[in-house]
Amino acid sequence: MLAYTYIGKGHFGLTEKPVPELQDPRDAIVRVTLGSICTSDLHIKHGSVPRAVPGITVGHEMVGIVEKTGAEVTNVRPGDRVTVNVETFCGECFFCRNGYVNNCEDPDGGWALGCRIDGGQAEYVRVPHAGQGLNRIPDGVSDEQALFTGDILATGYWAARISEIDPDDTVLIIGAGPTGICTLLCVMLKSPRRIIVCEKSRERAAFVRRHYPGVVVTGPENCAAVVSENSLHGGADVVIEVAGSDDTFRMAWQCARPNAIVTVVALYDHPQTLPLPDMYGKNLTFKTGGVDGCDCEEILRLIAEGKIDTTPLITHRFGLSQIDEAYRVFENRLDGVIKVAISNDTQTGVTTP
Numbered sequence: 576m577l578a579y580t581y582i583g584k585g586h587f588g589l590t591e592k593p594v595p596e597l598q599d600p601r602d603a604i605v606r607v608t609l610g611s612i613c614t615s616d617l618h619i620k621h622g623s624v625p626r627a628v629p630g631i632t633v634g635h636e637m638v639g640i641v642e643k644t645g646a647e648v649t650n651v652r653p654g655d656r657v658t659v660n661v662e663t664f665c666g667e668c669f670f671c672r673n674g675y676v677n678n679c680e681d682p683d684g685g686w687a688l689g690c691r692i693d694g695g696q697a698e699y700v701r702v703p704h705a706g707q708g709l710n711r712i713p714d715g716v717s718d719e720q721a722l723f724t725g726d727i728l729a730t731g732y733w734a735a736r737i738s739e740i741d742p743d744d745t746v747l748i749i750g751a752g753p754t755g756i757c758t759l760l761c762v763m764l765k766s767p768r769r770i771i772v773c774e775k776s777r778e779r780a781a782f783v784r785r786h787y788p789g790v791v792v793t794g795p796e797n798c799a800a801v802v803s804e805n806s807l808h809g810g811a812d813v814v815i816e817v818a819g820s821d822d823t824f825r826m827a828w829q830c831a832r833p834n835a836i837v838t839v840v841a842l843y844d845h846p847q848t849l850p851l852p853d854m855y856g857k858n859l860t861f862k863t864g865g866v867d868g869c870d871c872e873e874i875l876r877l878i879a880e881g882k883i884d885t886t887p888l889i890t891h892r893f894g895l896s897q898i899d900e901a902y903r904v905f906e907n908r909l910d911g912v913i914k915v916a917i918s919n920d921t922q923t924g925v926t927t928p
């Protein structure tokens with residue numbers, strides 16, 4: 576089968592590999608029908624994910640059809656359409672039992688697919704702990720509608736959940752990239768009094784204005800003023816930082832009112848400073864992540880009910896055979912791209928059921 580492979584720093588390529596086999600009774604083999612590219616894939620390509628193993632198939636955002644299941648997999652059957660969770664987790668350890676699946680103690684726990692083990696920018700993928708990592712896609716929900724459930728939408732849902740949003744709140748979301756927009760969609764479900772999105776790219780700010788007219792959109796220069804105009808208590812009640820730069824980290828705590836919750840979803844290239852003397856008396860609560868991606872069933876239900884729709888994020892579509900071009904467009908942010916969808920347009924690797 577064809578698999579997009581991490582060959583070495585700066586280099587991915589489409590290579591021929593054997594179709595994966597079940598290795599454990601808890602495994603499933605999924606035929607990938609639609610996948611996507613995530614910024615984390617680019618981090619691997621640039622060598623900034625030390626855990627990533629050269630030779631692995633990349634990709635951790637995908638949906639597909641179950642091809643084979645191990646003897647201990649009971650939640651899905653061959654032929655089922657499923658979402659694949661970015662995180663692998665056992666469901667049994669202390670962290671899993673408390674919903675902290677990102678810190679699952681299993682050797683494959685956490686982000687393994689497309690990082691430490693073969694992922695899903697391929698025709699087939701082996702999913703360990705399939706009982707936890709696969710969710711059936713409801714009838715009537717398309718692959719495109721379900722595509723982001725296991726990764727960026729799971730992240731947005733988790734960020735909104737842990738931020739303890741109340742109906743009276745002003746919520747500031749910093750960053751309107753794909754994960755920022757997924758966060759926005761999940762914050763909207765909580766119906767806070769005001770939602771403000773801060774985004775420096777004009778193109779992305781325009782996207783938010785066009786699709787979500789009830790949201791206040793600002794650039795970084797005016798963010799503090801816009802937040803204070805739209806807040807009842809001198810700052811945002813909740814800040815969710817999804818952008819991941821030094822400036823946005825500072826903005827996150829500066830725009831928060833005293834006793835606010837500041838949720839940091841972003842992944843930074845550098846260490847950040849918490850200037851505690853400057854924020855003394857502000858009594859902020861910081862929450863930081865790593866998504867605990869264990870709400871996929873609930874997310875799929877919300878998609879089926881029409882309450883979450885991420886399809887406008889899919890701005891470009893490619894076949895697996897054109898994946899180099901898909902990366903070029905996504906990596907260089909060409910042509911207004913937000914997310915790409917990659918369908919399986921190859922005929923090789925077909926197995927008998």
Ligand SMILES: [Zn+2]
Binds near residue numbers: 614615636661726727
């Ligand atoms: Zn990702």
Ligand SMILES: [Zn+2]
Binds near residue numbers: 664665671678
């Ligand atoms: Zn676990």
